[in-house]
Amino acid sequence: MTVKQLSVFVENRPGRLCAVTEALADAGINIRAVSIADTTDFGIMRIIVNDTDKAVTALKERGFIASAANVIAVSADDKPGSMAAIMKTLYNENISVEYMYAAFLNPEKGIACLILRVDNNESAVEALEKSGCKLLSESDIAAV
Amino acid sequence: MAKRYWNEKIECMEFSEMKKLQSERLVKQVKHVWDNVPYYRKKMEEKGITPDDIKGIEDLHKLPFLSKADLRDTYPYGMLAEPLSECVRIHSTSGTTGKRVVAFYTQNDIDMWDDCVARAITAAGGTKEDVCQVAYGFGLFTGGAGLNGGSHKVGCLTLPMSSGNTERQIQFMQDLGATIICCTPSYAAYIGETLHEMGLTPDDIKLKAGIFGAEPWTEEMRREIEKSLGIKAYDIYGLTETSGPGVAFECEEQTGMHINEDNFIAEIIDPDTGEPLPEGSKGELVFTSITKEAFPLLRYRTRDICVLSRKKCSCGRTLIKMTKPMGRSDDMLIIKGVNVFPSQIETVLIKDFKATPNYQIVVDRVGSSDTFEIKIELSDDMFSDTIKDVFTLEKKLSADIVQILGIKAKISLVEPKSIPRSEGKAVRVIDKRKLV
Ligand SMILES: [Zn+2]
Numbered sequence: 001m002t003v004k005q006l007s008v009f010v011e012n013r014p015g016r017l018c019a020v021t022e023a024l025a026d027a028g029i030n031i032r033a034v035s036i037a038d039t040t041d042f043g044i045m046r047i048i049v050n051d052t053d054k055a056v057t058a059l060k061e062r063g064f065i066a067s068a069a070n071v072i073a074v075s076a077d078d079k080p081g082s083m084a085a086i087m088k089t090l091y092n093e094n095i096s097v098e099y100m101y102a103a104f105l106n107p108e109k110g111i112a113c114l115i116l117r118v119d120n121n122e123s124a125v126e127a128l129e130k131s132g133c134k135l136l137s138e139s140d141i142a143a144v
Numbered sequence: 145m146a147k148r149y150w151n152e153k154i155e156c157m158e159f160s161e162m163k164k165l166q167s168e169r170l171v172k173q174v175k176h177v178w179d180n181v182p183y184y185r186k187k188m189e190e191k192g193i194t195p196d197d198i199k200g201i202e203d204l205h206k207l208p209f210l211s212k213a214d215l216r217d218t219y220p221y222g223m224l225a226e227p228l229s230e231c232v233r234i235h236s237t238s239g240t241t242g243k244r245v246v247a248f249y250t251q252n253d254i255d256m257w258d259d260c261v262a263r264a265i266t267a268a269g270g271t272k273e274d275v276c277q278v279a280y281g282f283g284l285f286t287g288g289a290g291l292n293g294g295s296h297k298v299g300c301l302t303l304p305m306s307s308g309n310t311e312r313q314i315q316f317m318q319d320l321g322a323t324i325i326c327c328t329p330s331y332a333a334y335i336g337e338t339l340h341e342m343g344l345t346p347d348d349i350k351l352k353a354g355i356f357g358a359e360p361w362t363e364e365m366r367r368e369i370e371k372s373l374g375i376k377a378y379d380i381y382g383l384t385e386t387s388g389p390g391v392a393f394e395c396e397e398q399t400g401m402h403i404n405e406d407n408f409i410a411e412i413i414d415p416d417t418g419e420p421l422p423e424g425s426k427g428e429l430v431f432t433s434i435t436k437e438a439f440p441l442l443r444y445r446t447r448d449i450c451v452l453s454r455k456k457c458s459c460g461r462t463l464i465k466m467t468k469p470m471g472r473s474d475d476m477l478i479i480k481g482v483n484v485f486p487s488q489i490e491t492v493l494i495k496d497f498k499a500t501p502n503y504q505i506v507v508d509r510v511g512s513s514d515t516f517e518i519k520i521e522l523s524d525d526m527f528s529d530t531i532k533d534v535f536t537l538e539k540k541l542s543a544d545i546v547q548i549l550g551i552k553a554k555i556s557l558v559e560p561k562s563i564p565r566s567e568g569k570a571v572r573v574i575d576k577r578k579l580v
Contacts, residue, residue, distance in 0.1 A: 007529030009522055011559050037531050041556055044531060063561045065527045098530060117529075 001135045002070040002121050004052040005033075008045045009065040012038070020045060020064060027058035032141050033073075033103035033115050048073070048103065048115060050142045071117045073103065073136040074128055078112040086114065086133060093127040095120055107136065148460070150266040150298070151259070154406045155461045159454065162462070166409055167200030169434035174198045174207070177440055180225040183218050184210070184442065201409060204432065205420050210444045215245045215385065224248055226438045236284040237384045247384050248438040254293065256435055257387040260404045261294020261380075264393030267402075267459070268353040268378040270324050272299030275350075279313055279327035279335070280358065282306045286388025287358050291326040294390060300324065307331055310338040314349070321350045329361035329369060329377075330502070330570050336372025337523075346374025355380050357389050359570075360469065360487045364494035366398075379468060385444055386431050392466050395459035402463035403452075407435045410464060411443070412452050415473040426451050428473050429466065447472045477575065479507055479516045480551050486572050489518060492544045496537075497526060504563045508576040517554040518545070521563055 010016045017036075024031065024047075033048040049055045052068060059066045076082035090097060096119045103113040113136065118124045128135060149155045157165070175195045177184050187208040188194065197206055215223060224231075230250050237245045249257070270276065276295040280287030288306055295302040303322060305313055313335060316322065325332065332354055339349070351373050357380035366377045381401050382389035391408050392401035403410050408431045412421045415428040429446045433439075448469035457465065471485030478484070486505060493501055502521040507514060518541075526537060538555045545553045564571050 005529070007527075009527055009534075009557070009559060011562070016559075039531060039535075042534070042558075044529060044534070046529065063559065065522050065524055065560060067524065067527055067529055069529050 001072075001125055001129075001137050003048060003073045003115075003136060003138050003141050004068050005071040005115065005117070006047050006049065006052060006055055006059075007067050007069065008047070008059060010036075010043045010045050012041055012043060017045070019062065020059070023058050023062045023064065024049065024055055027054055029055045029058065032105050033101065033113075035099070035101035035115075037099065046099075046101070046115075048141060052138075069117070070121055071115055072121065072124055072128070073113055073115055073141060075107050075111050075113045075134045075136060078110050082112070083114065085131070086116075086128065089127050089131045089133070090116075090118065090124060093123055095124045095127065105141070107134075107140065147266055147271060150263040154404075155263060155402070155463055157406075157462055159462060162405060163201060165406055166434060167202075169406075170201055170204065170409065170432065171195070171198055173432075173434045173440055174442065176437075177225060177442055181223060181440075183214070183222045184208075204409065204411065204443070207432075207443050209418060209430070210441050212245065212385075212445075212447070219244075220246045223439055223441065225440050226250055231438050233289075234284075235286045235289065235384050235388060245385060247387075249387075250437045253387065253436050253438055256407055257290060257390060258293035258297040260382075260387065260390035260393075260407065261290050262297040263404065264355060264378070264380050264390055265291075265294050265298045265300065265324065267393055267395045267461075268324065268355050268376070269396075270295075270298050270300055270353065274298075274300045274323045275303065275321055276300035276324040276326065277303040277305055277313070277317060277322035279305045279307050279325060279331060280389075286382065286384050287326075287328070290382065290388035290390055291355065295324075295326075310335055311342065314339055314342060314344070317349045317351065318344075323350050324353050324355065325351055325373070325375070326355045326380075328358050329356040329365055330359060332356050332369045332373065332377070333365065336369060340372065346372070349374070351375045353378060355393075357381055359572075360471075360490070362487060362490050362494055364491065368494070381466065381469075383431075383446060385439075385441055385446075386433050387436065391431065395457065395461060397458050399457075400453065400465035400467050402457070402459075402461050402465055405464055408433055410452055410466065412450070413445075415445075415447075415449070423452055423454060426470070429469070449473055449476075477505070477507060477573065480514045482549060482551050484516075484549055484551075488548055489545065492541065492548055493520065496541055496544060497523075501526070502561075502563045502565075502570050504571060505573045506576070507574070514577070515554070516551065517556055519556045519558050519563060521560050522557045523560060526557075 030050045037044045098117045100116045178195045231248045233249045278291045282288030354375045354377045379394040380389045382391040392403040394401045411430040412427040421427045429448045449471050450467045450469045504519045506517040541555045
C-alpha cells in the first residue's frame, strides 16, 4: 500500500514557496505532509495532499514543474524506539531509504506518521506489514 | 501538381545572365544613392570614387561599407532616397543591440518584398489552395507583415494571427485547417509543446510545412519541430535593413537558403579587414540592395557569419545559397578569452534534452575574471523528485559545455517560463559586462 507524493521544483528566490502554497490554497488543497530538499540554487518541495490530481493541475496552471511518485506512509506509536524499529525492519530486508520526513496528520492520539521514499516499494510494504506496522492508504490520507 | 517556382525565370537564371542583371541594377542604384543620399555620397567622395567608377558587380568592392552605426547616426531620415510622399510604410528593428533602426518602403519596395516571400512560400510547397497561419509578431517587426504580404501574393487564405495566445492558435489550426505556419522557431517549438499538452497529436491538425526565421536555430531544433508538428520546416532569412524576411529562403533540399540575388547582391568579407573573401569562405555577410527605392543600402554589413555557395542545388534553382548564420560577429561573446556563439550552446542543450528548452546566457565580470552562467528552463520530462537526478543532469550539461567550448559554465535550472521573452523571441544573452 503506497500513497502519491508530489515533488515540485522551486527556485531559490523570494516568493516561490509562497507561490506554490498559494496555488494549492486557491485550489482548496489540504497539505498533509511536507518537506523541502534544498541546494544552493533550487529546492524540491515534496508534499502529500488530499487530492493529488487536482494539485497537479493547479500547479501546472501556474507554470510549476511537478512530478508524482509513490511513497510509503507508515504509522507508529509516538514513543521511543518506534522509528528505530521501522528502520531496522527495512535494513534487515536490505531496503535503502532515499529520504523520509514526518507528516502533519495524526491518525489517532499517540500515533505518529512517517513518509518514506525507498528504493523498492513492494518489498518495503511487505516487510513493514509483516513486522506489524500500519500503513496508510490514499483514502486514509484524504480522510484523516 | 504544385507550382515549383514562384518566378522560374529569375530563380533558375544562368549565372552569367544574373550577373548581367545585377550589374545593370547596381550601376543604376549607385547613381540613385549618389543623387539622393548625401551621407553615402560623402562616404564615396572620401574614398575618391564617383558613380562612373562602378561599371558592374566587379566594381562592387570599391564601394564603402555601411554598418548599423551609420544607420544610427543618420536616424531617422539620413538614408532615405525618396521623398517621404513616395513612402508608404516603415518598419523598425527590435533594438536588441542598441538604438532602433527605422527602414522606409515605397509601394514598389513592398511589392518586391512580397515577391521575395512568395518565392519562399512556393518553395515550401505553398499554393493558392493553402491556408497560411502567420504567427510572427505584427507591428513594427517585419516578421508578421513580411509573411502576410507573401502569403497574399501567393493567394493563400491568410490567417494574420500574430504571436501569442497559443491555445487559440491551435484552435484556429484545427477549425480552419491551416496547412502552413510561419513564426519564430522558438515559438514553433512552443506551439508543438502546447499541442502535446492539450493532448493532441500532429494527426489532429493539417499542417504540412512551416517557415521559420528571425532567430538562430539548429538542425536538431528543426527535427524536433518537424516531429512535434508533423511538418517539413523551412528556414527563411532577412533583416529589416534590407526589407525583412525573404532575402533568402530554403528549398526542399534543406541545405542552406537561396538568396534573392536579383534584388540583393551578397558578399562575404573578413570581418576584421573588410576584404572580400572567395566563395566558400566563412566570413561576414554583406548585402547590397539593388532594387530598393526608399532605403537602398549599399554594402551593408549584416554581422552574420556564414558561407556562400554556388554549388548546383537539386531543386533546380541557380540562386546562390547561404548557410544558416553560424553566429554574429557582434553577438559573438568573448568569455574568459574564448569565442562563444549562442548557437553552440543550443547544440548542447538540444543534444542532452532532445527537446528545445528555453535558455539564457548570463555573462558578468567579478574582479578581473568573467563569470559564465547558463540558465535553462526545466520541463516535465527533465525533472525527477530526487536532488541526485537533477545534479546528474546539471553535471552532464556542464561536461558537454566544456567539451564544445573549452570553458566551464555554471548551469542553473530555472522554473518554466521564467526567462523573459520579447516579441516572441527569447532574450538569449545578457552581458552585464557591457552595462558598466
Ligand atoms: Zn535549392
